[in-house]
Amino acid sequence: MISANNTGLPHCNDGSCRIGRMTTQYDLHSHSIASDGTLSPAELVSAAHAAGVTVLALTDHDTTEGLSGAQDRARDLGLRLVPGVEISVSWQSQTIHVLGLNINPDCTELQAGLSGLREFRNWRAEEIGRRLAKAGIEGSHEGALALAKGSIVGRTHFARFLVGQGHARSVREVFKRYLVNNRPGFVSGQWASLETALDWIARAGGVAVLAHPARYRMTASKLRRFIGEFRECGGLGLEVVSGSHTKDNISSMAALCRNEKMLASCGSDYHGPENPWIQLGQLPELPVGCTPVWQSERWHAH
Ligand code: AMP
Ligand code: MN
Ligand code: MN
Numbered sequence: 001m002i003s004a005n006n007t008g009l010p011h012c013n014d015g016s017c018r019i020g021r022m023t024t025q026y027d028l029h030s031h032s033i034a035s036d037g038t039l040s041p042a043e044l045v046s047a048a049h050a051a052g053v054t055v056l057a058l059t060d061h062d063t064t065e066g067l068s069g070a071q072d073r074a075r076d077l078g079l080r081l082v083p084g085v086e087i088s089v090s091w092q093s094q095t096i097h098v099l100g101l102n103i104n105p106d107c108t109e110l111q112a113g114l115s116g117l118r119e120f121r122n123w124r125a126e127e128i129g130r131r132l133a134k135a136g137i138e139g140s141h142e143g144a145l146a147l148a149k150g151s152i153v154g155r156t157h158f159a160r161f162l163v164g165q166g167h168a169r170s171v172r173e174v175f176k177r178y179l180v181n182n183r184p185g186f187v188s189g190q191w192a193s194l195e196t197a198l199d200w201i202a203r204a205g206g207v208a209v210l211a212h213p214a215r216y217r218m219t220a221s222k223l224r225r226f227i228g229e230f231r232e233c234g235g236l237g238l239e240v241v242s243g244s245h246t247k248d249n250i251s252s253m254a255a256l257c258r259n260e261k262m263l264a265s266c267g268s269d270y271h272g273p274e275n276p277w278i279q280l281g282q283l284p285e286l287p288v289g290c291t292p293v294w295q296s297e298r299w300h301a302h
């Protein structure tokens, strides 16, 4: 969809933007084996390119390790890679994911912060292993580490290990039975505060976007309260279109975005071909009236 804006230039407010013969397809949320995705950064970029994505953000959990490999392949293919990260945040005893988009990965404060989160991840992984052992499942810490292949370790690696051991039929089922609140392998998150995470993103010159806002099961008023704080800390955008949002989620998040004067983003949250219900480059358009994050001054600031 193309419309006029007050700069006089045509703009589009969706993931697929056509100006003349030029087509831009944005996907601003994806994972590689540097966190809990299954493709290497280079494979991910190739898959995105094959799917028609022209601007891809690699946003691994709490690490920027995959960015250089992704950047090399993106350069070869003529795809624009947006350097990103998905930061784990604790807010009112809930875990929230904040995307830092267009970040400078060489920023010292950002890297020191992410390194602290990974230390917590390593301790948490041991603790999950101990708790699962008490519940009769041995060897899960070693199993998860082996699946993480030296990259950061997350609950997804535990889930894949447990599926492999026949404790459940799917990753989703492992989460439900073992890894969420009130289940034997649950360890509560001690992540960055909202203020701290947004400070790292700002110092790295990035744009902060709330990932998959409909996934947190917050009441509408709590979500508005969160967005108020998020904005006060410098947050600019909401991921209106996400691979994990329903059509209804997209409409309500678009309305929230307009009412709260936030910018809108779109991203698949792709983790690899093992989850066939989430594809790269298959995102619905951003609803009319949303201002895309890539049209902000901040996006073009460097
Ligand atoms: P972690 O950051 O290690 O706590 O793991 C969070 C990740 O686990 C998310 O980014 C998803 O990739 C995955 N995840 C969370 N909940 C579920 C679920 N219910 N089913 C499948 N994967 C999930
Ligand atoms: Mn993940
Ligand atoms: Mn997430």
Ligand code: MN
Pocket: 029, 030, 031, 086, 211, 269
């Ligand atoms: Mn994600």
